[in-house]
Amino acid sequence: MKFEATTIKDIAKALGLSTSTVSRALRDSYEISEETKKLVLECAEKLNYRPNPIALSLKERRSRSIGVVVCEIANNFFSQIINGIESVAYERGYNVIIAQSHESYEREIMDLQFLASRSVDGLLISVSTETNDTAHLKSLHDRGLPIVFFDRILEGLETHSVGVDNFKGAYEATEHLIKSGYKRIACLTNSEYLSISNERLTGYKEALLSYKMNVKENYIQHCFYGGMIFSEVEEAVNKLFTQKQKPDAIFTTSDKLTTGCLKTLHRRGLKVPADIALVGFSNSDIAELLHPALTVVRQPAYEMGRAATELLLQQIESKRPIKQFEKRVLLPELTIRHSSTPKIS
Amino acid sequence: MKFEATTIKDIAKALGLSTSTVSRALRDSYEISEETKKLVLECAEKLNYRPNPIALSLKERRSRSIGVVVCEIANNFFSQIINGIESVAYERGYNVIIAQSHESYEREIMDLQFLASRSVDGLLISVSTETNDTAHLKSLHDRGLPIVFFDRILEGLETHSVGVDNFKGAYEATEHLIKSGYKRIACLTNSEYLSISNERLTGYKEALLSYKMNVKENYIQHCFYGGMIFSEVEEAVNKLFTQKQKPDAIFTTSDKLTTGCLKTLHRRGLKVPADIALVGFSNSDIAELLHPALTVVRQPAYEMGRAATELLLQQIESKRPIKQFEKRVLLPELTIRHSSTPKIS
DNA sequence: TTTATTTACGCAATCGTTGCCGATAACGTG
DNA sequence: CACGTTATCGGCAACGATTGCGTAAATAAA
Structure with missing residues (x-):
């Protein structure tokens, strides 16, 4: 054919x-x-x-396509990001080739191999949770492949990056819980490898400290796979409830952690917020329809995708190698709903 | 660079x-x-x-990439489908190039132009809601481009297709409402252009007729943009409540219609299911967390994506033109939760 | 020894397009 | 009339990889 x-x-x-x-x-x-x-x-x-764009690619040594690596497509946050990426790419006549890492470092390396062999002109990546070094990216970057990080950013590679103010998002969410009268606020967060986890965790801790509350390490649970595996979230939540002093609120630091946590609380028969309050990062557009309507920190995912792609294309189409790299930080937004209703005590 | x-x-x-x-x-x-x-x-x-795959593409006159056209990426159903598509494509060494029609016929044509000019080896498409003829696809198909329809299938083009048994899904959902004691069941559905709308609508009607209930045209509301535009859904729901005999249950035929409908009911201050029951097609993986936990018809989206891609690659890699086309029909699954709790009357 | 066959490699065309150079004709200029 | 200029166009090569064909050398067969 x-x-x-x-x-x-x-x-x-x-x-x-x-x-x-x-x-x-x-x-x-x-x-x-x-x-x-x-x-x-x-x-x-x-x-x-x-x-024929293929003939042109061969001649001009560029493919007019960019590679995107995310952990999962079927995730509100990332599908919204991709939406933003696609919109800019389309405007500028570029293809978007999408690869999923499924949170696996090994798979991420294969993805990069694949994309590099397909001669992408540039790369947008949110690294997998297992990724804690830049070797695989560095070799590509050193050979001249423009790379822009978004969301999950790795240190040790001089590139553009786009993210949100994770500290602020986490701080405000935690502060909101504190001001709503919650005293024992736990935190469910991602892998310690991830920059975003640490920034959000720091925001959480700083908020507690600002209000003269203790940071209890027992109240901090890491989910290595960030909610991709439900059982892991379930286990982490259960651990929180083995504490002598059970928490009265949970702050979750990513979309799937938030929904996974809520699911676990439901299964344990706990009422939110009566038994326990919940605030989390989430880009679900039905957060208001959840039971209870969820207080969320929402990231401007679409804009993040657009910004990252613009930075990448600018770099791709630049005549001279870029020396000055930009770290673009957007603002997350806290939307207060019922899952963090002020505590009656 | x-x-x-x-x-x-x-x-x-x-x-x-x-x-x-x-x-x-x-x-x-x-x-x-x-x-x-x-x-x-x-x-x-x-x-x-x-x-260098580009050089190979030029020589072999194939790009080892397939085009995917969907209305929206940021939609549970479609992102799950894409997940399935990507998994098969990756296994077989193909790129996936994604384009969104945003439910616009014009944009769909541009997408096809774009994909064709990028020399995709084949095309997976779920047509936009505005699409009601096959001319744009036919010209590509006639020139030898393998095409497989998924989800939304167009008549008049001899190709493979993958969908679910829409009639069955709708029939069972409606039957479930009937058996739960609901008497005035309305239906919120997509554009009449779409095959899936009509099949689901027919399932709804047949279920009513089977149980000797009248089909009231006033109870059937079409949302042309299938929930992509919230105000349209809101208006449609509001219309249902202007009837003299207000419905006591709503059956919605797509993901965004379902969530949009629930959102509208919330805003109107209606209790589900006490005031009105709700059952809808949805692939949200947090349906159980909604308020109330939603009874849904879920489509095997991931498997649909896989099946469609397998059919497409089989056609792409076939030596001889394929004459025999397959219409693969998967089964949707009804999961009963609280939004359709038996009526107390 | 001569001829046939095999082994192991190079040449050149090809895919579609563009850049560089060269060619040709018309025309103007001194 | 000789030469330079300009306008228009064609030929060739190249991008990276594959492949049919040709061929030299080595080996086998006669």
Whole structure:
């Protein structure tokens, strides 16, 4: 099964011209007479000619495609990010090739191999939870592949990056719980490898300290796979309830952790917020429909995707290597709903 | 900024061989001595050689990439589908290029242009809600581009297709409402252009008729943009409540319609299911956490994506044009939760 | 020893496009 | 008339990899 498209040769043959002339006529070169140009253009139209991007890629050594690596597509936050990425890429005539790491370092390396071998012009990546070194990225980057980090950012590689103010998001969420009267606030967070985990965790801790509350390590649970595996979340939540002093609120630091946590609380028959309050990072657009309506920290995912892609394309299309790298930080937004209703005590 | 990869020429030069010999050695041709092969292989390893897929594409007239057109990525159902698509494509060494139609016919045509010009080897498409003819697809299909429909299937084009038994899903959902004691069951559905809408609507109607209940046209509301635009859903729901006989249950036929409907009911201050029951198609994985826990018809989205991609790749890689087309129909699953609790009357 | 066969490799064309150079004709200039 | 200029166009090579064909050398067969 082949798909035969008309080439510049077909036009040349039809008009008795050379391919060079046709090529130039199509690119509106000054060397070609208006008459010939018109002929060529008409013929191209008639034969429905489309330049072959593959041939162009080969010649120009660029593919006009960018690679995107995320842990999962089926995740509100990332699908919204991809939406933003796709919108800019589309505007600028670029393909988006998507790969999922499924939170596996090994798979991430395979993804990069794959994307590099497909000659992507640039890379947008939110690293997997297992990733704690930059070796695999560095080798590509050193060979000249533009890379932009988004969401999960790795130190040790000089590139652009786009994220949110994780500290602020976490601080405000925790502060909100404190101000709502909660005294024993636990935190469910991702792998310690991830920059975002640590920033959010720090925000949580700082908020507690600001209000003269203790940071209890027992109240901090790490879920290595960040909610991708439900049983892990369930176990972490259960651990929180083995404490002598049971927490009266939980702050969760990612989308799947938040929903996973809520699910576990439901299964344990706990009432939110009566028995325990819940505030979490989430980009679900039905947070208000949850039981109870969820207080969430929402990230501007679409804008993050757009910003990251703009930075990447700017770098790809830059004539000179870029030395000055930008770290763009957007603001998360706290939306207060019922899951953190002020405590009655 | 360029990304220089090692080519077959570099190996040839390094070893004092011709490119043909290197090429053949790498492909383990019988014409090359074991000795030379070993040299070449070692050198390729050392220089970290990766064949340039663009050059291969140009020569073999295939790009090893497939195009996917959906209305929206940021939608549970479609992101799960894409997950399935990506999994098969990755296994088989294909790229996935994603385009969104945003439910616009015009945008869909542009997407197809774009994908065709990027020389995709095949196309997976769930048409936009505005699409009601096959002209744009037919011209590509006639020129030999393999196409597989999924979810939303268009008549008038002989291709493979993958969907669910929409009739059954809708029938069972409606039947469940009937058996739960609901008497005035309304239906919120998508554009009449879409095959899935009609099949689901028919399932709804047939269920009513089977139980000797009237089909009231006033109880059927079409949302042209299928929930993509919230205000449309809100308006449709509000219309249902202007009836003299207000409905006591709503059946919604797609993911965003279901959540949009629930959101509207919340805003109107209606209790579900006490004031009105709700059952809908949805692939949200937090349906059980909604208020109330939602009774849903869930489609095996991941499997649909996998099946569609397998059919497409089979067609792409087939030597002879395929004459016999398959319509693969998977089974949706009804999960009963609280939003359709038996009526107390 | 001569001829046939095998082994192992190189040359060149090809995919579609463009850049560089060269060619040709018409025309103007001194 | 000789030469330079300009306008228009064609030929060739190259991007990276594959492949049909040709061929030299080595080996086997006659």
